[in-house]
Amino acid sequence: MYISIEGASREYFFKGRRTVSLEKVNLEIQKGEFICLLGPSGCGKTTLLNLIAGFDRPTSGVVKINGEVVTKPSVNRITIFQNYGLLPWRSVLRNVELGLESKKISKKERSKIAEEYIELVGLSAYKKHHPAQLSGGMQQRVALARALAVDPEILLMDEPLGALDAMTRMTMQDEIERLWQEKKKTIIFVTHDIEEAVFLADRIVIMTPSPGKVKSVIDVPLARKRDRTGSDFLKIRDRVFAEFELKASDKTEYYL
Amino acid sequence: MKMEILKKASRIVISISVLVVIWQLAVFSGRYEPSLLPSPAKVFEGMSELIKDGTLLTHFRVSLSRFFIGYLASIVAGITLGLLLGWNKKVWSFIEPIVQVLRPVSPIAWFPFIVLWFGIGDAPAIVIIFIAGFYPILLSTVSGVGNVDAIYLKVADNFGIRQPQMLFKIILPAAFPLIANGLHIALGSAWVFLVAGEMVGAQSGLGFLIIDARNSLRSDLVLAGIIFIGVLGLLLDRLIKFLETGIEKQWGISRRGMN
Numbered sequence: 001m002y003i004s005i006e007g008a009s010r011e012y013f014f015k016g017r018r019t020v021s022l023e024k025v026n027l028e029i030q031k032g033e034f035i036c037l038l039g040p041s042g043c044g045k046t047t048l049l050n051l052i053a054g055f056d057r058p059t060s061g062v063v064k065i066n067g068e069v070v071t072k073p074s075v076n077r078i079t080i081f082q083n084y085g086l087l088p089w090r091s092v093l094r095n096v097e098l099g100l101e102s103k104k105i106s107k108k109e110r111s112k113i114a115e116e117y118i119e120l121v122g123l124s125a126y127k128k129h130h131p132a133q134l135s136g137g138m139q140q141r142v143a144l145a146r147a148l149a150v151d152p153e154i155l156l157m158d159e160p161l162g163a164l165d166a167m168t169r170m171t172m173q174d175e176i177e178r179l180w181q182e183k184k185k186t187i188i189f190v191t192h193d194i195e196e197a198v199f200l201a202d203r204i205v206i207m208t209p210s211p212g213k214v215k216s217v218i219d220v221p222l223a224r225k226r227d228r229t230g231s232d233f234l235k236i237r238d239r240v241f242a243e244f245e246l247k248a249s250d251k252t253e254y255y256l
Numbered sequence: 257m258k259m260e261i262l263k264k265a266s267r268i269v270i271s272i273s274v275l276v277v278i279w280q281l282a283v284f285s286g287r288y289e290p291s292l293l294p295s296p297a298k299v300f301e302g303m304s305e306l307i308k309d310g311t312l313l314t315h316f317r318v319s320l321s322r323f324f325i326g327y328l329a330s331i332v333a334g335i336t337l338g339l340l341l342g343w344n345k346k347v348w349s350f351i352e353p354i355v356q357v358l359r360p361v362s363p364i365a366w367f368p369f370i371v372l373w374f375g376i377g378d379a380p381a382i383v384i385i386f387i388a389g390f391y392p393i394l395l396s397t398v399s400g401v402g403n404v405d406a407i408y409l410k411v412a413d414n415f416g417i418r419q420p421q422m423l424f425k426i427i428l429p430a431a432f433p434l435i436a437n438g439l440h441i442a443l444g445s446a447w448v449f450l451v452a453g454e455m456v457g458a459q460s461g462l463g464f465l466i467i468d469a470r471n472s473l474r475s476d477l478v479l480a481g482i483i484f485i486g487v488l489g490l491l492l493d494r495l496i497k498f499l500e501t502g503i504e505k506q507w508g509i510s511r512r513g514m515n
Binding site for chain 2: 053055073074075077078079081083085087088089098099101102103150
């Protein structure tokens, strides 16, 4: 298995009190899969993402990628944050170049690659702008370009669209799906938006809080590009609602 | 835009004129001896005298070169130490109490030791400027480094950026707005102590100009010197403000550009 999480737990001690933010998670992810970690705040989805990223380590259990235990961050797994993490003193171009600077490539090559990825996210006209001059959606496109420019195998997204308005969100969901299909990355995407998860994911990992754990995993066997108002889409959405007990459980199998 | 500048200029002219009129009225009242309160005309005469015979320029040059040597030294020392100490919180926790005790001490208080250690000439004034500029720069750099948003470090770590690149590519620019603030404060206090330093230990410079005028009982030249020091200090302040906005713009954090 490409990514395997085996009995991973993360506990914190704060003022002598032990809190379990993630309890014995087992999960296997295949190469190229689009996985959404879905759940309310406090369910440990960001903790789990940080364990896969290598920013944090499990207190027990292991996270393995390609059979190797994850102990630290790597350019092979880039995390995209909700607040984008762009460097405000750098232009769009220089932001995208950031990850290429630790690689042994010439300056010219570097800006060529960066420009290519800026083009990919449709921001060529803004490469000289600074992040503060761009809208939230555009800033997240820059973060995407920056992540893709180092050609990682895995993209980890921590509520990347959480700060955007509903319309921009949907445009960005389309964009992320397009990039995923084009670049064939493995994506692990944290969200608390059920429709977002149903639209994007191959599989939805349902997580519940206190202590944070995986409740179930739901397959989304819908063809892409998905229709947000289609009946299949809504059926799966309803199943997810039911998992969170946000909907009175319905025993009938079919609707007319 | 043009109207704005015109309005601002007219306000400056009005406020200065009012001050001069009050001053002149006080002189006319005849209650103050001319040696204790020279008339505006006398002071302007003194100012043009100082400009014409080149005295002002000579002293100004000397002061300015001392100022820049001392100020630059405090920038280099303050930022370098500030980066190291800001990054190493443990060491800083030991150093901070010492800094907090020394910081409120006026640089002039060190004067007896400064003369013993550095002799006379340009050195004492430079050292005093250095001390005056050093603490604000050190403290603002330490707090700037301490306040770098953790997400920048996380991103840099993720992209494989290690020390010392981390310092120059991430920490220094991220801390820059606070450091710039410290540089600005330091400039003001260094200018204040330049004059003080030159009054106690120099044979040249703007501070000496005032002491020299007092010794020859020329109160008009004392006031002329004070006015020059004020105006030059103001110009320096505007200069650094100009540089500050320029660099902030380059950094993409200009306040107007925020939305």
